[in-house]
Amino acid sequence: MSTPGDSIPTETAPYAELTCRDVKANPYHFPERHLFRGATYNGVPVLNLPVSADPVTHIKRIRKLSMRDDDVIIVAFPKCGTHWVSEMLHMLESGSTDYATQPKEFAMVEFTDDLTQLDQMASPRLLNSHLYIAHLPEQVLEKKVKLIHLIRNPKDCAVSLYYHMKQHSPELFNFDNFVRGYTTEGYTTMSHQPNYLRQMAEFEKDNPDHPIFHIHYEDLKKDPVSILQELARFVGVEASQKLCHDIASACGFNRLKQADTRRDLPEHLSKRFTNGFNIYRKGVVGDWKNTFTVAQSEMFDQFMARQEAKGLHYNFRWQ
Template sequence: MSSDSGEVPPSGTPSLFNIPLLEAYGWKMSPFPGVKDQVAHVEATRKLRIRDDDVLVAAFPKCGTHWLWEVTQMLLRQTTDYEKRTKEQVMLESPGGLERADQEPSPRILNSHNPFVHLPQEIISKKTKIIHVIRNPKDTAVSAFWHTKTIFNAKELQFQELLDAVMGQSQLPTQFDYLQQMSEFERTHPDHPIKHEPVKIIKELAQFLNVPASDEFCQDVANACSFDKMKKIEETGAKDFPKELNDAITGAGGSLKFYRKGIIGDWKNMFTVAQNETFDAFIDSCTKTKGLNYAFIFE
């Protein structure tokens, strides 16, 4: 493991992404808001003690972990009542997240955007149930664009600048680098198009978690976790967000908004024809060179 604060992206990279990068276990990363020593935090995360009944919701950023984390907690707790806290309270990379995870009663529903090498290493020996959320890269990029403008107060950011960063100009790992690390799990845990058939997939998710779930209960969970309802809950400020992370984001002028549209195919409203052609070539190149075979749903 090493820390590298001297390597910066190439000249011409947008200033938002032109920041010193850190590195741990061969994975480059930008500083996480509110975390004072991120390399040490990664080491502590890898050493986190895993319990036999833990569940981990894992995904590349902006792929839908907020929504699926809420669905999972309803299934495990056998209720359609909303969790009073946001998922960031037990997000492994969040400031204070590891300490809160240690105090969490079982069964814990952990969540993370970390690559596999930064996850608790006991998930291998404990055979932890991992719910890996996969989203098509085009909608991920669009969601990341609006998220970056909001969270980091990047009002001047242009979509093309975000696309350039996503395609590797920032030297940060891409979504495909993340998927390559997680691909071993995908070989034994098939992916399911959740947003297309929510009730059916919630039922299958309940079976994966070994919890009872009638068709009526699955429908109730799907209704409770509809994107519109989740967005309204966020707007009311009803959920408890970690103070350390809140202070780091709002103190820098950012805004705590995580729900925007939550639909498949919003990329069509952002990509130009030329951008789409370039990004298609990027997707094709990455999937071939990394040996990936994901059935992305683009519409």
């Protein structure tokens, strides 16, 4: 996390001086790639990234990426609607309802094995990332790159993340184990949504003039046309009400899910997930009620109460 007066922390010790402890005991049976292995960079846990370089080296390269004045980056904790908003942005920028020819993983900075590919993208670049601010390019701050920040009801987010992980997980990994591991500090490499939101709020506090547009998943489900109109103004494109209506329709869950089946992942990701990887499940609001037991919900509420006591800074659309 950043410290007061230092919104994007300075570089810490090089990777050679960072000692990654062995994978600790895994009582909740999480997929190993989601376990925290002890490596941090700029005070933030390093994700176990699906790239050829070791993760810290890859983060160091990302930090040095050159940014453009008209870049836009979607920043979000996983399962908050990144695919959805990425497609909407593409359509706003193109002024049409034609789907992007490639899925958003091609523009996801931490999943890009060869970062020079990002330099070859035409402007304006629509990038996306689940990385903490401390791991994004340094020039994000220097050039005041526009950030689109997505927020989702924590219980719906957790359920969606569980089913995402479940696709490639040990047999004993169930939802009860997920809730226990997710609410245990330092257990998973991505930590949890409240920690992500807390660092974003800290960045905003330290940089009040940085252009950030917040989108609540639930608001986008309820009134996508209004959000699209605001989003168009934020990124500086013309968008008629009809175009926004058409985009909202084209980006309905089932239509977007179908469009994504016709697009291939980058080769290095396809090799990693040989059995495929389904990004879409339900895309509805309030589905957590169909998954959490009363006991699990109470456990999660206690977890959220602890997080709120630390300060979360963002209101949720609880449903």
